[in-house]
Amino acid sequence: MSFFQVKDLGIRFGGVVAVDRVSFEVKRGECYTIIGPNGAGKTTIFNLIGLLYPATSGKIFFQDKELTGLSPHQVADLGIARTFQNIELFEHATVLQNLLIGRHRHRRTALWQELLFTPAVRRAELAQREAVEKVIDFLDLAKYRDSLVAGLPYGVRKVVELGRALATEPRLLLLDEPSSGLNPEETDDMAFWIEDIKRQLGVTVLMVEHDMNLVSRVSDRVLALNMGTVIAEGTPAEVQANPAVIEAYLGKAA
Amino acid sequence: MLQLLLAGVAQGCVYALVALGFVLIYKATETVNFAQGDLMMLGGFFALTASVMLGWPYWATILFAVAAMAAVGMLIERVVLRPVLGQPAFTVVMITIGVGYVLRGVVTMIPGWGTDTYTFPTPFADGTFKFGEVIFAEQQVAVIVMTAALVAVLYVFFRYSKLGVAMQATSQNQLAAAYMGIPVRRVNMMIWGLSAGVAAFAGILLAPATFVHSNMGFIGLKAFPAAVVGGFGSVPGAIVGGLIIGLVEAFAGRYMPEGFKDIAAYVVVLAVLMIKPSGIFGETARKKV
Numbered sequence: 406m407s408f409f410q411v412k413d414l415g416i417r418f419g420g421v422v423a424v425d426r427v428s429f430e431v432k433r434g435e436c437y438t439i440i441g442p443n444g445a446g447k448t449t450i451f452n453l454i455g456l457l458y459p460a461t462s463g464k465i466f467f468q469d470k471e472l473t474g475l476s477p478h479q480v481a482d483l484g485i486a487r488t489f490q491n492i493e494l495f496e497h498a499t500v501l502q503n504l505l506i507g508r509h510r511h512r513r514t515a516l517w518q519e520l521l522f523t524p525a526v527r528r529a530e531l532a533q534r535e536a537v538e539k540v541i542d543f544l545d546l547a548k549y550r551d552s553l554v555a556g557l558p559y560g561v562r563k564v565v566e567l568g569r570a571l572a573t574e575p576r577l578l579l580l581d582e583p584s585s586g587l588n589p590e591e592t593d594d595m596a597f598w599i600e601d602i603k604r605q606l607g608v609t610v611l612m613v614e615h616d617m618n619l620v621s622r623v624s625d626r627v628l629a630l631n632m633g634t635v636i637a638e639g640t641p642a643e644v645q646a647n648p649a650v651i652e653a654y655l656g657k658a659a
Numbered sequence: 660m661l662q663l664l665l666a667g668v669a670q671g672c673v674y675a676l677v678a679l680g681f682v683l684i685y686k687a688t689e690t691v692n693f694a695q696g697d698l699m700m701l702g703g704f705f706a707l708t709a710s711v712m713l714g715w716p717y718w719a720t721i722l723f724a725v726a727a728m729a730a731v732g733m734l735i736e737r738v739v740l741r742p743v744l745g746q747p748a749f750t751v752v753m754i755t756i757g758v759g760y761v762l763r764g765v766v767t768m769i770p771g772w773g774t775d776t777y778t779f780p781t782p783f784a785d786g787t788f789k790f791g792e793v794i795f796a797e798q799q800v801a802v803i804v805m806t807a808a809l810v811a812v813l814y815v816f817f818r819y820s821k822l823g824v825a826m827q828a829t830s831q832n833q834l835a836a837a838y839m840g841i842p843v844r845r846v847n848m849m850i851w852g853l854s855a856g857v858a859a860f861a862g863i864l865l866a867p868a869t870f871v872h873s874n875m876g877f878i879g880l881k882a883f884p885a886a887v888v889g890g891f892g893s894v895p896g897a898i899v900g901g902l903i904i905g906l907v908e909a910f911a912g913r914y915m916p917e918g919f920k921d922i923a924a925y926v927v928v929l930a931v932l933m934i935k936p937s938g939i940f941g942e943t944a945r946k947k948v
Contacts, residue, residue, distance in 0.1 A: 495827075
């Protein structure tokens with residue numbers, strides 16, 4: 406019985422084996438990070454977990470339920486949320502609206518009730534709004550609440566996307582390079598939030614990240630990939646000291 | 660003067676509804692559905708069947724035609740368009756043009772429909788009433804009131820309903836929408852249904868004025884400028900654009916030389932596009948490449 410498990414996962418695009426029989430397990434409540442040089446297959450693994458494309462081989466289990474064969478929106482319904490390396494927000498909506506869409510899977514009212522705006526709908530809307538306000542407080546987004554996303558600076562949009570993922574109340578949060586494009590100060594904030602998400606909210610985090618500083622700070626365990634295969638697994642310090650990892654990043658000494 | 664205004668608004672309402680159909684599908688799927696006018700025509704024939712051949716009351720006719728067309732719209736998405744998902748927009752546009760031809764052809768083949776022109780009875784008939792100096796045709800007032808009611812319902816739907824919000828989300832970012840637990844494909848299908856339903860409604864409103872025939876869908880050629888003027892992709896823009904085109908036509912028909920009425924819509928499009936290339940309500944932000 407494992408919380409989240411990837412077993413022999415593989416995908417090939419034509420002749421390129423992007424991910425080759427990768428297996429790992431994420432324990433409830435930990436922060437598990439996947440590192441690796443560019444093109445190692447990290448984001449591809451995320452896309453496979455999100456079922457954006459079907460795996461060529463292997464299986465994915467979440468709380469002992471197999472994900473293979475579901476459609477992408479059902480993954481969200483199970484309580485898996487994700488952020489993207491290049492930010493995928495609803496650009497022409499406000500921060501508040503973006504977070505409210507995160508509540509989609511928690512809306513239970515019927516169409517006719519919504520059209521008539523019955524008291525039950527009003528109560529439900531208030532509850533959704535409260536849940537969103539908690540996220541806004543948590544990530545300190547109050548001053549951007551009604552700003553249009555398209556006009557916000559990159560660093561803030563990154564936080565909004567994190568907020569939208571949190572608004573879905575995930576059990577497992579997938580973060581694809583949370584620090585990419587952030588300045589050192591923003592990266593520092595991001596590290597605090599990831600720690601708080603893990604400790605305070607009790608959300609399990611699966612992360613892809615390049616910034617080794619951030620990785621060492623927040624991760625419990627690290628998996629190193631190169632060319633689609635696993636080359637090391639262990640604590641951040643262990644993996645960083647692993648000769649195979651050093652070689653993958655720096656090349657072999659001549 | 661006021662008389663023309665009224666006629667223009669009534670005609671503009673129909674343009675607005677067809678334009679709305681264009682915009683809904685464009686926003687969600689980034690393709691232009693050139694069969695929109697023909698969906699309206701088919702809706703007109705459904706209504707005609709229910710009303711004349713089956714003798715149903717007017718309101719039941721509307722419900723039937725809208726529901727039937729919603730089903731047709733969803734079917735078209737599911738059967739014809741989903742298999743080409745991910746193909747270039749050009750492919751999809753050509754397919755919708757083809758769908759339009761097919762619909763026109765099919766209608767002429769169905770016994771009882773054919774190539775004839777039919778009158779469409781309404782409870783509003785030809786009555787008029789006078790208010791001050793202006794003579795109101797019941798017909799026109801009914802069109803305006805019913806359009807306003809439909810727009811109000813749509814507004815509430817998009818603003819408050821789970822499905823409506825999901826449609827908006829899907830139209831902005833399909834990838835993100837899927838990760839929020841929105842079944843993107845099903846929502847796209849619903850959008851086609853909604854769009855075809857609105858088209859049927861437009862067909863019913865237009866039918867008393869132009870009669871029902873297999874080529875009534877060519878009004879889509881007028882609604883298209885309406886959508887462009889409003890800024891393709893803007894729902895309020897489609898309504899305003901439709902009204903503008905309707906009004907311009909009404910006034911051009913009265914004050915301009917013979918024949919100008921039919922090109923007035925396009926003159927307006929050119930003028931608007933010169934001043935504001937993205938349309939009146941168009942979004943100024945460019946799509947990032």
